[in-house]
Amino acid sequence: MANLDYTFRRLVNILGPERISRDPMERLIYSHDAASLPKLALLQWKMIPDFVAIPKTVEEVSRLVQFAFESGLPIVPRGGGTGLVGGAVPNRGGILVDLRRMDRVESVDAERRTVRVQAGRPWKELADLAASRGMFLPVVPLGAPASTIGGWYAKGGVGIGSCKYGDARELVLDMEAVLPSGEIVRTADRTVDLSVAYANLNPAFFGSEGTIGIITSLTLQLLPKPEALTPLSYSFKDLWAARDAPAAIADSDLDPYHAAVMDPTHLALVKAVRPDSLDPQALVNVVFEGPKDEVIASEKEMDALVAGLGGKKLGEDVARPQWEGRFDLYPARRISGGLVITEAEFPVSRFPDMLKRTSRLMHRLRMQVALNSFLVDRNSVAVEAYFLMDEQKPLGPLTLAFVKKFGDVAFALGGHPRGLGLFTAFNFRKMHKGATGIYETVKSQLDPHRKMNPGKMTEVWTRYDLPIVNVIPPEVMGFGLEVAAVVRRLKPTSDRYVTIETGGR
Amino acid sequence: MGLLVDRAFIDAVTAAPALREMIRDSLIEALFTRNDRVLPKDIVAVLSREPSVTVKVKSDNEVQKLIRVANGQESTVTLGLPAEDYHYVRRQLGVSKDRDIGVYVRPRVVTTHPWIVPPQGGIEVDVRDLSSIVVDAKGNRALAGVGATWKALYDEAARAGRLVPFFPLVPLDYAIGDALVGDAVLHSYAAPFRRYLYGVRSFASHGQRTRLGFEEVPNHGTGYDALGLLQNSMSEFVVPVAMSVALIPRARVVKNWVYQFPDVATLAAALGKLTASGRSLLYANVYDGAAWALLHPGAPAAPILLELGIAGAPTVVTAREKALDTLLAGSTGKTSDTPSAYDAEARVYSRTGDRIGRLLIPGYVTAPATALPDLFAKLMEVSDSSTANLAVFGAVRRTGTVSLAPAFAAPKEAPKMAAVSRTLWSKVERIPGVSYLSRLAELWADDAMYRARLGVLLRLKDEIDSARAVEPTVPM
Numbered sequence: 001m002a003n004l005d006y007t008f009r010r011l012v013n014i015l016g017p018e019r020i021s022r023d024p025m026e027r028l029i030y031s032h033d034a035a036s037l038p039k040l041a042l043l044q045w046k047m048i049p050d051f052v053a054i055p056k057t058v059e060e061v062s063r064l065v066q067f068a069f070e071s072g073l074p075i076v077p078r079g080g081g082t083g084l085v086g087g088a089v090p091n092r093g094g095i096l097v098d099l100r101r102m103d104r105v106e107s108v109d110a111e112r113r114t115v116r117v118q119a120g121r122p123w124k125e126l127a128d129l130a131a132s133r134g135m136f137l138p139v140v141p142l143g144a145p146a147s148t149i150g151g152w153y154a155k156g157g158v159g160i161g162s163c164k165y166g167d168a169r170e171l172v173l174d175m176e177a178v179l180p181s182g183e184i185v186r187t188a189d190r191t192v193d194l195s196v197a198y199a200n201l202n203p204a205f206f207g208s209e210g211t212i213g214i215i216t217s218l219t220l221q222l223l224p225k226p227e228a229l230t231p232l233s234y235s236f237k238d239l240w241a242a243r244d245a246p247a248a249i250a251d252s253d254l255d256p257y258h259a260a261v262m263d264p265t266h267l268a269l270v271k272a273v274r275p276d277s278l279d280p281q282a283l284v285n286v287v288f289e290g291p292k293d294e295v296i297a298s299e300k301e302m303d304a305l306v307a308g309l310g311g312k313k314l315g316e317d318v319a320r321p322q323w324e325g326r327f328d329l330y331p332a333r334r335i336s337g338g339l340v341i342t343e344a345e346f347p348v349s350r351f352p353d354m355l356k357r358t359s360r361l362m363h364r365l366r367m368q369v370a371l372n373s374f375l376v377d378r379n380s381v382a383v384e385a386y387f388l389m390d391e392q393k394p395l396g397p398l399t400l401a402f403v404k405k406f407g408d409v410a411f412a413l414g415g416h417p418r419g420l421g422l423f424t425a426f427n428f429r430k431m432h433k434g435a436t437g438i439y440e441t442v443k444s445q446l447d448p449h450r451k452m453n454p455g456k457m458t459e460v461w462t463r464y465d466l467p468i469v470n471v472i473p474p475e476v477m478g479f480g481l482e483v484a485a486v487v488r489r490l491k492p493t494s495d496r497y498v499t500i501e502t503g504g505r
Numbered sequence: 506m507g508l509l510v511d512r513a514f515i516d517a518v519t520a521a522p523a524l525r526e527m528i529r530d531s532l533i534e535a536l537f538t539r540n541d542r543v544l545p546k547d548i549v550a551v552l553s554r555e556p557s558v559t560v561k562v563k564s565d566n567e568v569q570k571l572i573r574v575a576n577g578q579e580s581t582v583t584l585g586l587p588a589e590d591y592h593y594v595r596r597q598l599g600v601s602k603d604r605d606i607g608v609y610v611r612p613r614v615v616t617t618h619p620w621i622v623p624p625q626g627g628i629e630v631d632v633r634d635l636s637s638i639v640v641d642a643k644g645n646r647a648l649a650g651v652g653a654t655w656k657a658l659y660d661e662a663a664r665a666g667r668l669v670p671f672f673p674l675v676p677l678d679y680a681i682g683d684a685l686v687g688d689a690v691l692h693s694y695a696a697p698f699r700r701y702l703y704g705v706r707s708f709a710s711h712g713q714r715t716r717l718g719f720e721e722v723p724n725h726g727t728g729y730d731a732l733g734l735l736q737n738s739m740s741e742f743v744v745p746v747a748m749s750v751a752l753i754p755r756a757r758v759v760k761n762w763v764y765q766f767p768d769v770a771t772l773a774a775a776l777g778k779l780t781a782s783g784r785s786l787l788y789a790n791v792y793d794g795a796a797w798a799l800l801h802p803g804a805p806a807a808p809i810l811l812e813l814g815i816a817g818a819p820t821v822v823t824a825r826e827k828a829l830d831t832l833l834a835g836s837t838g839k840t841s842d843t844p845s846a847y848d849a850e851a852r853v854y855s856r857t858g859d860r861i862g863r864l865l866i867p868g869y870v871t872a873p874a875t876a877l878p879d880l881f882a883k884l885m886e887v888s889d890s891s892t893a894n895l896a897v898f899g900a901v902r903r904t905g906t907v908s909l910a911p912a913f914a915a916p917k918e919a920p921k922m923a924a925v926s927r928t929l930w931s932k933v934e935r936i937p938g939v940s941y942l943s944r945l946a947e948l949w950a951d952d953a954m955y956r957a958r959l960g961v962l963l964r965l966k967d968e969i970d971s972a973r974a975v976e977p978t979v980p981m
Binding site for chain 1: 715717731732754818954959961
């Protein structure tokens with residue numbers, strides 16, 4: 001490996017001094033994503049990058065990648081930093097490539113309703129731009145204001161609008177990406193209907209978490225702007241009372257744009273930060289969009305359906321702010337030193353079982369956890385479980401055991417946890433079993449020298465480049481969290497940040 | 506056989522000094538049409554090979570055993586055959602000879618034409634008996650053997666009160682697995698087939714069970730979308746045996762409406778309005794009069810027809826009907842009593858499929874709805890120049906694109922197929938925004954990016970099929 005001063009000079013030659021940084025404070029900022037981790041993790045991983053690079057063009061990205069190969073440093077791409085599993089966090093330092101300055105909209109084709117945009121643009125900005133041109137970006141992440149186009153695709157994006165319009169895969173016609181060799185490729189032919197296209201590499205990058213290449217620009221399919229969009233909110237006594245709502249909505253002949261279930265604990269946590277917000281209760285938020293006449297008819301049908309389940313319709317004064325606050329779900333972050341969010345997908349028919357098992361898990365681990373869920377499609381529901389973690393307290397980080405246990409609940413009920421990255425890569429083999437070899441092949445063929453965001457997803461590297469201690473076997477990582485769960489169960493008192501008067505679960 | 510094997514073979518052949526002077530396209534055509542007068546003997550030998558044995562498998566385990574035999578993990582003894590058959594199989598397979606024995610899955614129905622390079626000996630697996638369909642208790646998904654027909658799945662779902670949300674673009678009697686090992690295009694108005702395909706059970710070349718994707722939920726945030734990556738050439742990487750697909754609830758009201766149009770220009774304008782309206786549909790199929798007559802002999806036809814599948818709550822469908830009638834105002838008539846071809850009795854559906862299957866379908870053309878008049882004009886030119894009557898099957902997507910499968914009333918012979926393919930390709934490629942997708946065109950395609958992508962897939966194939974037991978590439 002080259003001397004770091006020399007490396008810095010070479011990097012400056014590529015991007016200029018103002019877009020390369022080795023400032024300690026700046027590098028520290030890039031040493032984490034939206035996940036909270038105990039400081040102890042720094043013993044295991046070198047999460048602080050050696051350099052931060054901010055390219056603006058695909059050629060610059062290509063030169064950075066080639067240089068990383070020459071210098072022997074790992075290269076880690078990063079979008080908005082909204083990931084939850086350390087996908088954009090280095091594990092052995094190296095060059096962190098912040099793509100947020102690559103945010104240009106290159107072209108908009110109004111006739112074919114497509115847009116070509118650089119990967120670093122946030123989803124919300126692109127959605128706003130589409131709306132201003134009379135078009136509609138139908139699917140966006142929950143973190144749309146910060147989450148970048150390329151980042152969310154690489155994360156395996158599913159979010160608001162997926163219930164009706166599918167996931168990020170269906171939006172993307174074509175991408176430009178820089179492979180670990182520095183080669184710039186187009187992943188598909190943008191004019192072809194991709195359902196029948198041969199040699200389409202788009203899927204390889206979906207969920208790749210930056211491990212096989214850096215997405216630099218994408219061509220996305222837009223839709224016509226809907227005539228009407230109506231958010232609806234229904235209140236239930238508690239979360240258990242709303243247990244059948246997701247399956248009932250999925251099983252109906254209605255076609256909601258988005259359908260979410262909010263936990264009273266979540267609303268209580270929000271209220272703790274924003275006293276004027278809604279009182280804790282279980283909420284089912286449904287959104288219809290489309291032609292006005294159909295939206296009106298669908299609303300009436302939905303009212304009848306939810307009334308049959310025991311839900312009470314709330315006014316527009318509740319539904320509208322709920323919809324407008326859809327990207328701001330975690331203000332509770334301010335209550336404690338850290339907030340941990342873990343995600344999983346379940347068959348919608350197992351939603352009540354998920355509630356039961358998660359509730360049991362929370363009691364066992366003496367934790368207070370909020371569950372927000374939304375329909376992914378007619379058969380699946382995504383659940384975001386989150387809890388506050390005070391990493392300063394001696395037993396605080398032990399709550400991370402919940403992440404492992406919640407993933408196990410997902411596996412047990414026919415679903416899977418979401419996200420692998422650095423922190424939850426121990427789930428990889430359990431997820432794919434006999435197919436793990438295929439995934440490892442994708443990595444090894446595209447990145448044979450293990451330079452592109454290495455030691456993640458399919459394996460977990462430590463910061464030490466020495467035999468035996470260079471890799472953490474997934475079983476060991478999982479076992480460590482199992483031990484944490486056992487210790488956590490010995491805790492005499494439960495963590496309770498908020499009290500819920502409705503009775504909770 | 507598939508794209509990668511053909512492509513690798515053609516690349517190897519064009520590297521041969523004797524053939525360097527031949528233009529690549531001419532060579533592909535000579536290979537495709539089996540022009541033995543032009544091709545060297547060793548290439549003719551490759552093209553003339555046949556599978557050594559064809560095995561009709563009845564269960565997953567039999568597929569696994571066959572792969573293990575092919576990759577050398579098991580002896581043919583363990584196949585449990587009677588002595589006579591055992592010696593026959595051994596002799597036929599050429600066991601102990603220094604050659605790769607591949608396992609090849611034969612599609613039930615091929616829309617266009619088979620791939621160029623045939624199985625090189627080895628075992629052809631007939632999966633028609635892997636046809637079980639299990640709809641889960643809640644009716645959310647179905648686990649179907651790759652040999653189960655799409656129609657059987659559709660009927661089974663209907664019996665469970667559910668709907669299969671994807672439909673064949675050309676109504677042939679496909680096995681559901683033909684979307685993975687053949688060239689069947691399944692689609693819906695809302696989404697490509699991939700949205701509804703949750704997982705595939707398969708065997709890899711080392712004989713281990715390999716599940717791509719998941720069976721009860723889609724894959725998000727679980728690593729590369731390996732299923733999507735391999736989907737269109739799956740049998741070149743693994744041997745698929747069953748697929749888990751999403752079903753949707755059967756709405757209280759399900760309708761099939763057919764709108765007649767006087768010409769393609771009026772249809773194109775109507776489709777522009779339809780796809781801009783944001784109305785949800787199950788399917789939106791386009792037929793010309795000839796295709797409609799094939800589907801519904803004796804039913805009143807029109808120059809061009811649009812068939813819409815509608816499902817929803819009664820009040821929503823009422824609102825939608827009024828709106829659609831307004832949007833499609835250029836139509837000359839509407840019928841709501843013609844049942845969809847999908848709803849026909851299985852035997853009738855199969856017979857219709859046979860009728861359509863006899864036509865020569867060179868490939869699929871995808872275009873924005875606005876380009877339809879131009880496209881139809883070019884198709885007519887091809888029909889005239891090849892003196893073959895034309896029937897057009899098509900499907901519209903919510904995105905505003907239309908995929909067409911032109912079917913010519915001509916014998917499905919390789920020279921004719923090559924000629925029609927070439928003419929069609931040369932004509933439609935000139936229309937802006939139009940793309941032509943055919944297996945032959947995939948072989949013609951030679952731009953650098955396409956080659957780079959194929960290179961990646963070939964490298965993946967070499968590694969994933971490291972035992973060279975799943976449709977191995979053919980060395981020259």
